[in-house]
Amino acid sequence: MAELSTKQYISIRLGNDLYAIEIKYIENIIVMQNITRVPKAQSYFLGVINLRGEIIPVMSLKARLGLEKDVFTPTSRIIILKPERTAAPVGITVDEVNEVIDLSDEDIETLTYDDKEVKAAYSLGIGKYGSDLINILNVPELIGKDE
């Protein structure tokens, strides 16, 4: 049998819950900055930012997951993601970025959520890290197609 594959994730905090994003999607992590509101956009998009001359749309991860409203603190960060290698980048806001963790596929349990729950589609499963349970985010699903 092949070796169990271990992947690296970045664990983040939203409110009191832990989430993780596979490291291959992450382009950059930056501190909060002024976000220019884009009128008439989807409600979970906070607006656009300028990252070294590039305009990048930023969505609120909390709003996307149907959680409470963002309150930005000094620990808040914007994570720049690319759902695919060639896709355009998009930012998500999180309350805090914790650390890089290694999880093997064995550590991750796919849970059967209630289909109606918003979070279901955006989750790949629950990872066990020490005593913590971490929700592994499905980045391509979260960001949607580049259309």
Place this chain on the structure above:
Amino acid sequence: MDVSQYLEIFIDEAKEHLQSLNEHILVLEKDQEHTDTINEIFRAAHSLKGMAGTMGFKKMQQLTHDMENVFSEIRNGKMKVSSELVDVVFKGLDVLESFVANIQSDGTEGDIDCEDIIKSLARILNEGRGGTGAKTEASGRVSAQEIIAAPEANPKEKFRTLKIEEHEKKAIAKAISLNLNVVGMTIYIQEYCVLKGARAFMINRTIEEHGEIIKLYPSAQDLEDEKYDFDYSAFVTTKKTPQDLIEYVMGVSEVKEVVADYIYLSEEELNHYLAEIKRDELGEPSLKKAVDADALKVGSAAQVKQQPSKPVANRSVRVDIEKLDVLMNLVSELIIAKNSLVASSNAIRDQLESSFFDQIEYLERVTTNLHESIMKVRMVPIESVVNRFPRMIRDLSKSLNKQMELYMTGEDTELDRTVIDEIGDPLMHLLRNSADHGLEPPEERIRKGKSPVGAIYLDAYQDGNNVVIEVRDDGAGINIDKIKKKAIEKGIVTEDQAERMSDKDFTDLLFLPSFSTSDKVTDISGRGVGLDVVKTKIEALGGDIEAKTIWGKGTNFIIRLPLTLAIIQALMVMISDEKYALPLGNIQTVENVRSSEIKKVSGKEVLNLRGDIIPVVRLGEVLDCPKGEEKDDLLIVVVKKGERFAGMVVDKLLGQQEIVIKSIGKYIRNHKIISGATILGNGEVALILDVNPLI
């Protein structure tokens, strides 16, 4: 041989050759005796065949080969150009075009069937040959007039058949007097050679290491422009023997064969020219020389006449559009950096020397000029789009059974490359519209006292910061009453409203989705998806379109497009506490208005501006900005769209600025009113508003 690296060049050149074929065959159809045109067609077909063969595209090679055969017969005067022939050839070109399109998309020719066309070509060839067999003799003499006469002794020694000009004979005589050898040579290049021009250049350089080239056929310019098949001839004065020269030239790669031999002048000629050279050396102005010079002049004038469209010199380079985009982005970055420099220097204005501001101003001038230059590089003449239209109109004329002629002006008008790529389809649509619905059938035109041949005009010209393209026809025009009836029928307007609408309001209705006034649906146009698609496309390019029509006289579609898309002048404004950029292009004036001057007419706010009633749009509300307190003095930016005006209420003016337009990406739902974003001097992002949809 791996040819994939040449694929791009192949596609570009194949397209050029196909376009050239299209154009010249159109000319040929009208003027069948035009030898230059036939030669040009033959040359283009031949090059195409060679290229396709080299790249291993067998079907393309086969088809072009058969077409070339037909052209060859025509060139030799053995066949006449018939309308049927032109039709088949055009069909062939269409197939070739789809081959090229296929090659471009997936690198293979695809499985388009061209057997029918090959058969038709073969049939035409047979009939043509059989029918005019008797003429062969007579036309043979015509071709003898060409510079290359029937080859003698060794048919490969083409240089023997070249006509030697007076001054060249003189040069030969001089070389002989200096004890130099004069060698004529014909060089054959491998047929898979891709860069023939460069190859010829290398060969010539090699020869020039050992002697002097006194004549080239075709000329050096033609060689460089690859206007020759796979062989050319040269006369060289040298100390070496022909055998030496052959060896040197064979040393250059991709040379297939070289033949060379001494060139002599007859005793009589030699003496004549030697005497002349002597006279020249003594500085005696001779009568003979003057006559000679005149003769030369006449000769060259005749040559000029033969090839009127030959470019003087090709001083351009081909650059990948992506490289230009990178350059453009860098310029954009530079402008952003400059803007931030301006912004931060303004903040500490009193601590800085005035010379600092001189330098800033200088920097601004340079960046503006730099931007303009880059823009110009990106500009492409509209010709590259419109040159396929004459062919299209010809085909339409046949399929619709209407006589029509397309008149184009301003093909050299330039537009940004990105616009050029997109504008073809809308224009084609409008032309089809004119041909199909605009122009009446010939009988009807005669009855109306018009010429039976319908006229369609395509005029392009620059107007300030815009490029205007008009598509006009002298056809039936659009019946405003018919639009009115249809609009009411479809419930788009009420009868009451219709009464108060102007002609322009009605023609604007034409651009609504599925609003076609044509009673019949043809495969050319009138499927209900029409003008609205054209309008959407043109608006996506930042332009607009309007229609003017006179019933019975014709219709005119006017397209306005911005010259550039990437960097514009904008008016920066505050709406609530957010910054926005309004493109300066369509701003007319800025007015200070008391809120009491704004009146409500049927639920909509309007302003009486020096006699004109214009609608007022509160941008803050449209953009869902947090509401500020109601102010008594309002700032209104008056914008113009076509003939119409509207006032946009803003809270504060921040001044004029050069801004770089950036896309906000595809993830965010992009409302029509937001055309992009720009980065301000302080690194903040401001959205660019396109107020056109609001008017």
